[in-house]
Amino acid sequence: MVNKVYIFDSHPVQYKAPVYQAMARMAPGTFEVIYATDASVRSGHVDREFGQAVAWDTPLLQGYDFRILNTEHGVPLSGPRSLTGRGVWSLMRRDKPKAVLLTQAYYRFDHAAYLSALCLRVPILIRQETQDAMQAGTRGRLKAAARHLAYRAMYAPVKHAFSFGHLNREHLRRHGFSDRQLSTAHFSVVDAVSHMSTAEKQRRREALRARLGLAPDTVVIGFFGKLIDIKNPGLIMDAVAQMPRAAQQKLHLMWVGAGRLQSSLAAQALRLQTSSGTASTFCGFVNQSGLPDYYLACDVVVLPSRREAWGLVINEALHAGCAVVMSDTVGCKYEFGHWDRARVFPEGSAASLAHALASVMDLPRDFDWATEGMNAYTTEAAAQAMVKVMREFVHAT
Incomplete structure (x- = not known):
């Protein structure tokens, strides 16, 4: 034995x-x-x-x-x-x-x-x-x-x-x-930023945003994951299209991932930029060691999935201090949805997602707001x- x-x-x-x-x-x-x-x-x-x-x-x-x-x-x-x-x-x-x-x-x-x-x-x-x-x-x-x-x-x-x-x-x-x-x-998930000082997090945030050509006051909304139907990434652009013009002009969309929807999303992003001024950056697949800088560069991370047993990108975003917005079919809404800088919206509702984004997009960036709560995760x-x-x-x- x-x-x-x-x-x-x-x-x-x-x-x-x-x-x-x-x-x-x-x-x-x-x-x-x-x-x-x-x-x-x-x-x-x-x-x-x-x-x-x-x-x-x-x-x-x-x-x-x-x-x-x-x-x-x-x-x-x-x-x-x-x-x-x-x-x-x-x-x-x-x-x-x-x-x-x-x-x-x-x-x-x-x-x-x-x-x-x-x-x-x-x-x-x-x-x-x-x-x-x-x-x-x-x-x-x-x-x-x-x-x-x-x-x-x-x-x-x-x-x-x-x-x-x-x-x-x-x-x-x-x-x-x-x-x-x-x-x-x-x-x-591994807390990949816990060993960093606030100063280092800020430096990494600024370096990546500068590389992407983003102004310091730009609000970056990030999607992380596979660009596939079940993740419903295009809903983010549908929601931004319904936001006031002043809000649209503050935003930049960051897409970290790859998948079969990438070409159609790129076309949708071009139409959104033409109509609203909200631009997108498609970063492609980013490996594990490179992800922390992208989360630090974001202000809000959105998971609009049609169905998600848990949603580990929410864990990663919270470790990096991002605000998070998730659909009500994301399993971890029961754990995180009631947190201070978290929002939950009805799956598939662009109007509700737009409202949720508006409620968190102007919050000052705080790398540590979720740190204590994430100790259990x-x-x-x-x-x-x-x-x-x-x-x-x-x-x-």
């Missing part, structure tokens, strides 16, 4: 790896991550939604114990069958870890880990992104009932669950978990919550 917890995860991800690294610093030797594939960190890996090859410039396979089973079938990460359960049973039967932590239930790889743990009577923990709010209105009664029963059955053997936010916690409660079986390990806080529970299983007789 291996005296550690095995974490089964599909592939290295830029917001999960830092949590594993923090956990390893706190409790070395307590766990090992079992990846199905390392496709996401291979040279030339193409992210289909970004529409280009993406090579993360932060280390995703350093600072913690891991192994890669290479279970790809066809194109990895393209569907449930693209990651098989090959090698999972033999690994589990040979090592029989003290517990397993499952991070999703989508690929055959995940199902193999779940069933192997059941057969071998290895305790199961979960930290999954599932919730009930998204697309709930599109499910018929029979489909909703079948879904509910399926989750109740799947969760019945699970010993403990880590919730990443309000919606996820409500889902877990609704499907059989008691409060004593739950602990919170929020979705988090750091990678260290998530890691600490997970390590606390995993130690109980590792040290159990």
Whole structure:
């Protein structure tokens, strides 16, 4: 028997790896991550939604114990069958870890880990992104009932669950978990500016804005992410088009990301600039190490998504002290929507988004207004919550 917890995860991800690294610093030797594939960190890996090859410039396979089973079938990460359960049973039967932590239930790889743990009577923990709010209105009664029963059955053997936010916690409660079986390990990102002084943040802000040719008093509204339909980025320009002329002339739109909508958004931006004077800068894909300067250069970050399980760009924006505006279908509205410089608007409403932007665009820039509140949303806080529970299983007789 291996005296550690095995974490089964599909592939290295830029917001999960830092949590594993923090956990390893706190409790070395307590766990090992079992990846199905390392496709996401291979040279030339193409992210289909970004529409280009993406090579993360932060280390995703350093600072913690891991192994890669290479279970790809066809194109990895393209569907449930693209990651098989090959090698999972033999690994589990040979090592029989003290517990397993499952991070999703989508690929055959995940199902193999779940069933192997059941057969071998290895305790199961979960930290999954599932919730009930998204697309709930599109499910018929029979489909909703079948879904509910399926989750109740799947969760019945699970010993403990880590919730990443309000919606996820409500889902877990609704499907059989008691409060004593739950602990919170929020979705988090590395606070990439916490080590900077206020003076350095200001210097970086001014340097990037100068490089973009922006006047010091220009209000920069930023969109960060994939330029795809579900993110609904064009709504920002629809909203600006409805704002008073005086407000429009103060604004500059910054688009940090890439995707298939880029050409149509560029055309829309040109029309907006002609009609209102509000210009746009399309910055393209910016890697992790370069993102902090772009957030520092912004005044307001907008996430107008049609559906978003959480919305990690809001975390990043708050760490940098930006005001944030999000649609009411962004999951983290329950955590952040009531904060002083945060606004929530009805999804798809350009008029409501325009009103929300007007209410925050003239606030003086404050890099630290959200710092105290964000202490609960750091990678260290998530890691600490997970390590606390995993130690109980590792040290159990």
